[in-house]
Amino acid sequence: MATREAEVPTFAPALTPERPVTWPKRTRARLSNGLEVVLAEAHSIPKFHGELYFRAGNALVVDRAPSLAEMTATVVRTGTAKRASRQIEEDLRRLGADLGTNAGQDTSAISFAGLSESAEPILRLVNELAREASFPEGEFERERRQKLEEVKLERTSPGFLAGERLRKVLFGAHPYAQVSPSEAQVAAYKREDLQSVYGEIYTPENALLMLVGDFDPPALLKTIEKVFGDWTGKKPVAKDTAAPPKPRGRRVYLVHIPGSVQTQILAGCHAITRKHPDWLRLGLTNSLYGGAFNSRLVMNIREDKGYTYSPRSGVMPLRQYGYFSVSAAVRNDVVAASLTEIFYEIDRLRSVPVPTPELADAQNYLTGVFSMGLATQEGLLSQFSTVELNELPGDYLETYRDKIRGLTAEDLLATARKYFDSANMQIVVVGDRAQIEEQAALFGELEVYDNQGKRLE
Amino acid sequence: MTRLQIPIQSATLKNGLRVVIAPDAIAPVVTIGVYYKIGFRLEPQGRSGFAHLFEHMMFQGSENAAKMQHIKLINSSGGVLNGSTMYDVTNYYEAVPSNALERVLWLEADRMRALKVDDENLRNQRDVVKEEVRVNVLNQPYGGFPWLDMPPVAFRNWANAHNFYGDFADLDAASLADVQKFFRTYYVPNNAVLLLLGDVKPEEGFALAEKYFAPIPAGAPPPFADPKEPPQKEERRGHVEEKFGTLPAMAIGYVLPSRRTPEWFAMALLDQALHGGRAGRIHRELVLEKQIAVEADGGIDDLFGYNGPTQLTTRILHKPEYSAEATLAAFDTVIREVQEKGISADELQQLQVKWRSDYYSTLEGGRGGYMPRYGLMHLLACFTLFDHEPQLVNTILDGFLEVKREEVQRAAQKYLRPENRAIVFRTPVKSDAKEAA
Numbered sequence: 055m056a057t058r059e060a061e062v063p064t065f066a067p068a069l070t071p072e073r074p075v076t077w078p079k080r081t082r083a084r085l086s087n088g089l090e091v092v093l094a095e096a097h098s099i100p101k102f103h104g105e106l107y108f109r110a111g112n113a114l115v116v117d118r119a120p121s122l123a124e125m126t127a128t129v130v131r132t133g134t135a136k137r138a139s140r141q142i143e144e145d146l147r148r149l150g151a152d153l154g155t156n157a158g159q160d161t162s163a164i165s166f167a168g169l170s171e172s173a174e175p176i177l178r179l180v181n182e183l184a185r186e187a188s189f190p191e192g193e194f195e196r197e198r199r200q201k202l203e204e205v206k207l208e209r210t211s212p213g214f215l216a217g218e219r220l221r222k223v224l225f226g227a228h229p230y231a232q233v234s235p236s237e238a239q240v241a242a243y244k245r246e247d248l249q250s251v252y253g254e255i256y257t258p259e260n261a262l263l264m265l266v267g268d269f270d271p272p273a274l275l276k277t278i279e280k281v282f283g284d285w286t287g288k289k290p291v292a293k294d295t296a297a298p299p300k301p302r303g304r305r306v307y308l309v310h311i312p313g314s315v316q317t318q319i320l321a322g323c324h325a326i327t328r329k330h331p332d333w334l335r336l337g338l339t340n341s342l343y344g345g346a347f348n349s350r351l352v353m354n355i356r357e358d359k360g361y362t363y364s365p366r367s368g369v370m371p372l373r374q375y376g377y378f379s380v381s382a383a384v385r386n387d388v389v390a391a392s393l394t395e396i397f398y399e400i401d402r403l404r405s406v407p408v409p410t411p412e413l414a415d416a417q418n419y420l421t422g423v424f425s426m427g428l429a430t431q432e433g434l435l436s437q438f439s440t441v442e443l444n445e446l447p448g449d450y451l452e453t454y455r456d457k458i459r460g461l462t463a464e465d466l467l468a469t470a471r472k473y474f475d476s477a478n479m480q481i482v483v484v485g486d487r488a489q490i491e492e493q494a495a496l497f498g499e500l501e502v503y504d505n506q507g508k509r510l511e
Numbered sequence: 512m513t514r515l516q517i518p519i520q521s522a523t524l525k526n527g528l529r530v531v532i533a534p535d536a537i538a539p540v541v542t543i544g545v546y547y548k549i550g551f552r553l554e555p556q557g558r559s560g561f562a563h564l565f566e567h568m569m570f571q572g573s574e575n576a577a578k579m580q581h582i583k584l585i586n587s588s589g590g591v592l593n594g595s596t597m598y599d600v601t602n603y604y605e606a607v608p609s610n611a612l613e614r615v616l617w618l619e620a621d622r623m624r625a626l627k628v629d630d631e632n633l634r635n636q637r638d639v640v641k642e643e644v645r646v647n648v649l650n651q652p653y654g655g656f657p658w659l660d661m662p663p664v665a666f667r668n669w670a671n672a673h674n675f676y677g678d679f680a681d682l683d684a685a686s687l688a689d690v691q692k693f694f695r696t697y698y699v700p701n702n703a704v705l706l707l708l709g710d711v712k713p714e715e716g717f718a719l720a721e722k723y724f725a726p727i728p729a730g731a732p733p734p735f736a737d738p739k740e741p742p743q744k745e746e747r748r749g750h751v752e753e754k755f756g757t758l759p760a761m762a763i764g765y766v767l768p769s770r771r772t773p774e775w776f777a778m779a780l781l782d783q784a785l786h787g788g789r790a791g792r793i794h795r796e797l798v799l800e801k802q803i804a805v806e807a808d809g810g811i812d813d814l815f816g817y818n819g820p821t822q823l824t825t826r827i828l829h830k831p832e833y834s835a836e837a838t839l840a841a842f843d844t845v846i847r848e849v850q851e852k853g854i855s856a857d858e859l860q861q862l863q864v865k866w867r868s869d870y871y872s873t874l875e876g877g878r879g880g881y882m883p884r885y886g887l888m889h890l891l892a893c894f895t896l897f898d899h900e901p902q903l904v905n906t907i908l909d910g911f912l913e914v915k916r917e918e919v920q921r922a923a924q925k926y927l928r929p930e931n932r933a934i935v936f937r938t939p940v941k942s943d944a945k946e947a948a
Contacts, residue, residue, distance in 0.1 A: 065575045065621075066584060067613040073539035073710065098537050099871040100513035139799065143790035147861040150868030152788075169868050171513065196802055203758060203805045203830065210652040210755040313754065316645040348586040353579060360638030363646055383646040385638075415587035422589015422608045428538035429606075429709065429883035430876045 075425045077451045080438065081271040083278075087285055088259035091278055092442055093271040096431045100170050102267025103431040105439060106180055108162040109262070110255045110290050113229035113374075117293075118247055119239050120232035123157035123255060125201060126248045130164070130256075131155045132193035135186040139193055142179070151176050155183070159230055160373040161443065162255050167431075170268045174277050181281045184256050194245045201240050208234060209505045212318035212383070212484040215309045219482045219503065220322050223307060224377055227296035257287025262442055266435040298324065298375060301480050304498035310487040311505060317389050317485035321396065322379035323475040328371040328444040334457050335469045336369055336378075342416040342466070343367050343403055343474070344380055349416075350399045351380065359395070361388045371444075378473055389483060390493035397479075403470040407463040421455040514908075515871055517887065520713045521901050522720075526729040527701025530720045531891050531901045533708045533884075542884045543615045544604040544706040545623065546892035549697040551675040552598045552819055553736050560677015561685055563596040564640050565693050569603060570594070571632040574625035576618055578632060584618055585611075591881060598675075599818040600896060602889070606882055609710035613719055616705075620723035623703065626694050630687055637682055644676050652755040656937050657762030657826055658812065664749030665764055665933035670738040671820050699730025704895045708884045738819035740766075747933040752940050758805060759829055760937040763842060764822035765926050767811065770897070776910040777918040778926060779814055782823055783862045784854055784919065785845070786810045790861075793825055796845045803841050804829045815907075816893045822933075823926075835936055846927050853920030866911050874904070 081093040111123045131153065132139045146153055151168030164183055168176045208214045218233050225231035235243075263278065301323075326332055337345075344351035344367030355361045365382035380400075384392040408416075427433030441450050483494045487502060494500060502510045521531045554562040572578040585592040590607030603622075605615050648654035659676060666672035705724065707716045743766070753760065768774040785793050786809045797804040809825035829838045854862075873886035887904065894903040 065617070067617050069588060069614060070610045070612075072608065072610045075539055096537075098535075099515055099875045101868065101871055101875075140790075140795065143788070143795075144861060147787065147790045147865045150864040167872070169513075169864070169871075196799070199802070200798075200805055206757045207652065207805075207828075210757060212650060311755070314650055316642065316650040346586050347592070348579070348583045356639055357579065357582075357635065360635040361642070363639050363643035383642065383650070385642060385645075415583065418589045419586045422611075423591060423881065425538065425589075425608060426540055426591070426606055426881045426883060429540045432876055433881065433883070 075428065075455065077428065078434065081275065083275055085258065085279060085283060087283065089282055089285065090262045091275065092262070092264045092438060093269075093274060094266045094434060094438060095269065095271060096266050096434050097268045098429070098431060100268050101167060101431065102170055102173060102265055102269055103167040103435045104165070104180075104263070104265040105435065106164045106184055107262045107264070107439070107443060108255045108257075108260050109160070109443070110260060111157040111159050111161045112232070113159040113295070114255070114290060114293065115251050116229040116232050119243060120235040122243070122247060122251055123162050125197070125243055126251045126255070127155040127157040127162050128197050128201075129189055129194050129248055130183055130187045130252065132197065133188045133190040134182045135188055136182060139190070145179060149176050153180070173269060173274065174281070177277060177281050181285070184261070185285055187252060189245055189249055189252070191245060194248065198240060198243050202237055205234060205237055205240055212311065212314070212316075215311070215505055216318045216320035216381070216482045216484045218507075219307050219309055220320050220379065220480065223301060223305075223480045223482070224298060224322060224324060225375075226299040228298040228375075229295055230298070230372055230375065254290040257289065258282065258285045259287060259289045264435060264438055264442065266431045266438065295374070300324070302478055304477065304479055304481060306481045306483065306494045306498045306500045308487060308491060308494050308500060308502045309482065309484040309505060310502055310510065311484060312486055314484070314486040315386070316383050317386055317483055317490050318381070318383050319389065319392060319396070319481070319483055320379060320381045321393075321479045321481045322377050323479050325369050325376045325378040325473045326371075327373065327376045328440070328446065330376075332469060332472070333371075334454070335461055335465050336473050338416055338420060338458055338461055339403065339466050339469045339474070340367055340369055340378065341420050342408060342412065343399060346416070346419050348419070350402075351396065354399060355382060355384070355392055355395050359391075361385060361392045386485060386489045389485070389490045390496050393481065393497055397476060400470070400474045400476045403466070404474055404476060407467050410463065413463055413466065417459050417461070420458050424454055515874065517874065517904055519891070519901050519904065521895070522717055524700065524721065524725050526725065526727055528720075528724050528727070529704040529895050530717060531704060531706050531895055532711060532713045532716045533887060533891065534711055534713055535709055537709070538883070539609050539710050540606060540883060541609040541612050541710050542604065542606045542708040542882075542888055543612070543619065544602055544888040544892060545619050545703060546600050546602045546706070546896060547698055547703045548600055548896045549702065549733070550597045550599040550601055552670050552738055555689070555693070556669055557681065558685055558689060559674045559681040560640070561681070561689065561693065562601060563676065564636065564682060564685055565690060566594045566596045566601050567636040567640055568628050568632065568690055569622055569626065571628045571636060572626075573622035574627050575621050581618060581622070584614065588614055590615070597813060597816055598821065600816060600892065602892065604885070604888060612707070612711060616719050616723045619705070620727065623698060623700065623724070624727045626698070628687070628690060633685070633687055633690065637685070640677070640682060641679060648676060653753065653760060653828070653937065656751075656760060657764070657824060657935055660749070660751045660935045660937060661762055661764050661822070661824065661933065664747055664935050665766070665822060666740055666820060668738060668740050670736055671740060695730065697733050699733065700724060700727050701729045702733050704892050706888050706891055708888055740820050744930060746929040749933070749935050751935060751937045753937045754940055756939055759831060759835060759939060760827060761829070761835060761838065762824055762826045762935045762937075763839075763932055764824040765932045767821050767823055768922075768926065770817070771910070773918065774922050774925070777914050777922040778823065779811065779911060780859070780862050780866065780914045781849070781919050781922050782811050783866060784849065784858065786825065787862065787865060792845050792849065793842065797827065797829075797838070797841055801841055803833045803838055815890050818897050839934070846923070850920070850923045850927065853916055853923075856916060859914070859916050859919065863912050863914070867908060870908055
C-alpha cells in the first residue's frame with residue numbers, strides 16, 4: 055500500500071516514491087541450557103549494542119519488598135567472584151564499553167555496548183555479572199544508603215508523585231501499584247534478599263540475549279556458546295497476583311506540594327497489553343490524540359491556548375495489564391481549563407469519526423517513525439526487544455506498516471469508545487492545594503494527599 | 512583497530528549558505544539540519560531568553576506554510592522534528608523517510624526566506640515558553656542547576672553571565688519588531704549551514720539545495736558582540752536557594768582553554784578521567800569510596816559546540832551530614848592528586864579507547880534511537896560554522912588519541928586552579944522534605 059497523500063499547502067513538493075523498508079534478518083538460537091539468543095547485523099559503526107534480559111522484575115518479588123529486583127540489579131554490577139567493583143569499572147573503560155544493570159516491573163536486564171573488536175571480553179564480563187555476582191557487604195550497604203537519599207529526593211518531583219498516585223489508584227493490591235519503596239522499606243532491605251532474588255531471576259532458562267551491531271552472526275554465536283554454554287538454572291515460579299480494581303466514575307487525587315508554581319496533570323484508565331489484537335489500532339488512536347507533535351491535544355492546549363509546554367498521551371504496556379494516560383504540566387490558573395480540553399478531545403474522538411486526511415496524516419506519521427529505528431543499532435535493538443519480550447509474531451515488524459495503513463476511521467471510533475474510558479478516568483493533579491483545589495474538585499470527588507502519600511483532610 | 516570514515520561533500524551557494532552532505536545507505540531515512548550561528552550567548556541585551564523564544568517562533572509559520580503546517584507537514588510525511596537553542600548556535604532538524612527530502616528542504620527554505628508570524632503567535636509561544644521554564648526549572652528540584660546558576664557567578668561579560676532561559680519580564684517585553692529584527696540580522700543564508708545526512712545522493716542533494724535556497728538573498732554579515740571575559744584573579748562563589756530538593760548541592764566550574772588547541776584536547780581527556788561514569792575519579796572518590804556524595808558527575812557541556820568562554824563543570828549532591836566545606840575539600844583532594852601525580856599510562860590508554868568508542872556512538876545517534884545522526888549533524892555544523900572545515904569530523908579523533916600523560920597533568924595544573932574556577936552552592940530551604948501540610 056502506498057503512502058496516502060495528506061492535505062498539504064499549495065506549494066509544498068509532493069512526496070517522491072518510497073524506498074523499500076527492509077528489516078535486517080535475525081539469527082535465532084536456543085542454547086541447551088535454555089538461553090535464547092537473537093542476533094542481527096548492523097554495520098553503521100564498528101560497535102555493537104546488547105541486552106541480556108531476564109523475564110522477571112520487581113513485580114515477581116514485591117511480596118518481599120517494592121523495587122527489590124531493581125536494588126538487586128544495582129548491586130549486581132558492584133562485584134563478582136573474580137572482580138572487585140573498581141576492576142569492573144576500569145575493565146569496561148579499557149574495552150570501550152558501557153554497561154547498565156536495571157529492573158522494571160516485568161524484566162531485569164544487563165545492557166551493554168562496546169567496540170566490536172572487544173566483543174568477547176565484554177560478553178565474558180556480562181556472563182560474570184549474570185552468574186557470579188558476589189554482592190559484597192560494603193557495596194550493598196553503600197547502595198542501600200544511596201537509595202535512601204534517592205527515595206527522599208524523588209518525593210520532590212511532581213512527575214514522580216503523579217505517576218506513583220495513578221499507579222496506586224489503577225492497580226490497588228496488584229504488584230504494579232508499587233513503583234517505589236518507602237524509606238522504612240529501604241532501611242529493611244537485606245543483602246540475603248538480594249541474593250535470593252538473584253538466584254531466582256538470573257537464570258539461562260529465564261533469559262534472552264540480544265545483540266545488534268557490526269559482527270558476523272555465526273562467529274558471534276560460537277563465542278556466545280563458549281561463554282554462556284555451561285550456565286545452568288531454571289525459570290522462576292510464577293505467582294498469582296491480585297486483580298487490579300476497576301475504578302468507576304471520575305475521581306480526583308490531589309498531591310499537595312506547597313509553593314508549586316505549576317500543576318502536573320496525569321489522568322488515566324485501564325487499557326491493554328502489546329499482545330492484545332487491538333494494540334495497533336489503539337496506538338494509532340493515541341498518536342492522533344496526543345502521541346505526536348501534530349496531535350489534537352498538543353495543537354489544542356499548547357499551540358492554540360498556550361497552557362503547557364509538554365502535553366502528551368501514551369499507552370503503557372506492562373506484561374499483564376496496560377493503561378492509557380495523558381499528562382501535561384500547566385499553569386496553576388488553567389488546571390480546570392486544561393482538564394476540560396483534555397476531556398473534550400477524548401470525547402470528540404469517541405463521538406465523531408476522524409476525517410480522512412487527518413487519519414492519513416497519523417498513519418504516515420506512525421509508519422514513518424517506525425522505520426527510523428532502522429538507522430541506528432540502538433533503534434534496531436529496541437524494536438527487536440519489543441517483539442521478543444512481548445512474544446509478538448515473527449513478522450510483526452515487517453507487517454506493521456501495512457496493518458497501520460489498513461485501519462479506517464470506523465476502527466478508530468470503535469477503539470476510542472472502547473479504551474478512552476472518559477467517564478471512568480482517574481485524575482491526578484500535583485500542585486499547591488490552595489491554588490488548585492477548587493478547580494480540581496469540578497471534575498470528581500476529591501482526595502488530597504501529601505508528598506509522603508498520607509491522606510489529608 | 513577499525514577507524515570509522517564518514518564520506519563528506521560540501522559546497523557554498525552564491526548567497527553564502529554552506530551545504531554539507533554525508534550520504535550513507537544504511538536505512539531509507541534522511542536527517543536534515545539547518546544551523547544558524549547565533550545562540551543565547553549573543554542575544555540582545557535586555558532581552559534575556561530571546562534566542563530561545565525566537566526558536567519557538569520559527570515553528571509558527573512562514574510565507575507559504577502557515578502556523579501548524581510546519582509541524583503537520585513533517586509529522587504527516589512520517590518524520591520527526593525539533594529545534595534547540597545552544598550557546599552559540601540554534602538548530603532546526605528533521606529525520607524523515609527519504610522520500611520527503613524535497614518537501615523538508617522547501618519548508619526550511621520557506622522559513623529562512625520569509626518568517627511570517629503575528630502578535631497572537633508571539634503571545635501563544637511566550638506562554639508556552641514560560642511553562643517550559645516552569646517545568647524544567649522553577650517547579651523542579653534542582654531545576655536549572657547548574658547550567659543557569661553558574662553563569663552569573665562565573666562570568667562578568669553579560670553575554671556569558673545572563674539568564675539564558677530568560678527573565679519573565681524580558682520575555683514579556685519581547686515584541687514582534689524584535690522578532691523581525693533578530694530574523695533579518697541573524698537568520699541569513701550567509702550565517703547558516705544546511706546539512707543532509709543519510710539516504711541522499713550528493714548530486715541530488717546539492718541540486719535541491721540550489722533550487723530551494725539559492726533564491727534567498729544574502730544579508731549583511733551579522734554583528735557579533737565580543738564574548739571575551741576580563742581576566743579572573745580569584746575564586747568566585749555564589750549561593751542559590753533550593754526550594755524543593757532535600758540534599759545540599761554544589762557545582763564547581765573551571766574555565767576551559769580555546770577549542771582545538773593541544774591543551775583543549777588534553778582537557779577533554781582529563782574530563783574523562785575525572786567524570787567518566789563510575790570509573791571517573793570524582794564519582795569513585797566522593798560517591799563510591801568516601802560516600803560523601805549521592806551524585807557526583809559533570810563534564811564539558813557540548814565540547815564541540817561552543818565558541819566562547821565555557822567551563823568544565825562538576826555537579827555534586829551530597830549527604831546533609833557532610834558540610835559544604837568538607838565536601839569541597841574531598842573534591843579538592845581529587846584535583847590535587849591528578850595535579851601532583853598525573854595519570855598512569857594504563858589509565859590514559861583506557862580513556863583513549865573509551866573516547867574512540869564514545870565518539871562513534873555520538874556520530875551514529877546522540878539523541879536516542881529515533882533521531883539518527885544527530886551527533887554527526889551537530890559536529891559537521893559546528894566544524895563548518897566555527898572552523899570552516901567539516902572534514903574535521905574524520906580527523907579530530909586523532910587529536911584525542913595523541914594526547915600524552917604529561918599533557919593531561921599540565922592541563923590539570925594550569926586550568927584546575929582556584930583562581931580559574933567558580934563555585935555555586937545550592938542549599939535546600941528546608942533540611943527535610945517531610946512537612947505537615
